[in-house]
Amino acid sequence: MKVVIAGGTSGIGLATAAMLANDGASVIITGRSPWKLEQALSVLPSTAKGETVDAGDAVKMKDFMKSAGQIDHLVLAVSGAKGGGLFKELDLAQLWAGFEEKFFPQLQTLQAALPYLSRNGSVTFITAVSARAQAPGTSGLGAVNGALELMVPVLAKELQPLRVNAVSPGVIDTPWWNFLPEDTRQATFRQYADASPVARIGQPEDIAQAIALLVRNTFITGQVITVDGGLML
Template identity: 75%
Template sequence: MSQMKVVIAGGTSGIGLATAALLAKENAAVTITGRNPQKMEEALATLPANVKGQCVDAVNTDHIKAFMAAHGAIDHLVIALSGAKGGGLFKELDLAQLQAGFAEKFFPQLQTLQAALPYLSANGSVTLITAVSGHAKAPGTSGLGAINGGLEIMVPILAKELQPLRINAVSPGVIDTPWWSFLPEEARSATFQQYAQAAPAGRVGKPEDIAAVIAQLIHNTFMTGQVVTVDGGLGL
């Protein structure tokens, strides 16, 4: 059996990095991308030799297209590109920041997928990483919900358009990743404790929790057009 070729866009930290580590253990040939050379160096230092890295600016369409052309054939694509802009109560929401949020996550995810299409195996898969803000209906998340909800609503449509290529998304709840670095450590700890008490699972998530579901979507060839929520039961 040939070695599975996986590209993880946004694989230098958090969920993307955990997914790279998990798939590398399965002996996949993994390539991670990210914009920051220092983060790339630090990420590769923690990963085995069957993981390669390439600095790619996912905001730049030409840069993405050039990377995909140089990489060539892809069996599975994981798009973990993210951003933190666009949160806050709507009456106070800076719409310029919301536009920046779309520019950081929504369009880079779609640009990456579109650029990868000529190189993806027809029997392969694409997994987008969204967030529960896309459907949780929580006050203060209308902007983030628009970004993630916009991606999620496209998933079943793309699954039909691009068949037999499988298109899914994983929608994480509160996960302890660098995404939360906008909060000071004490406030972040208090926030996590609050969510842990509210969740039936009794804790916030770890990147490895999401990586395990991504791997399942890669391997389960009967899963397509689905948005899988992984939130520790917080939305129940």
């Protein structure tokens, strides 16, 4: 089983790479930063490979996919944090940048991979519960993630029998939150943990388990799987 994980150098993507590689999959990770790629490969099994590729560059992504050759599964873990804030104060240029950080890179990566993806393989988008949380200050983030989630069932029909799904994480302890000072970040995590039925925030491995399920289960397609510790209940 050969898996490409775009955005696999940290957080959820890295945890997924480790889980699948440890289970015997042939894993290739990509990311924009050569330093982060080197750090990621240093903690992954020696069988894992990687390449520095900016998912926002459609030409380079097409070149990478051509060099990678035939693959069985694609995980789209490319992310971004731009576009948050109350709408009346929201810089729409930042929202545009949010789409350019996550929405378009995920779609460009999928388009580049299509000629090489196994017909019996899978694609897994990584979105976020902001798509449906209806929380003040997240309209922009919700728009980015919601747009991806709306495409999932349509793509599952268009690209069949290739399976297309998404995992929609809640609050997960990843570098995505590094825009906050450490004390604010920890206070935010405590607040969300207190509000969660499972009394904690998520770890990247929690999401990796859901991704691994969608990779392996050949009877799931067109679905958005929410993994948020019950936060939206």
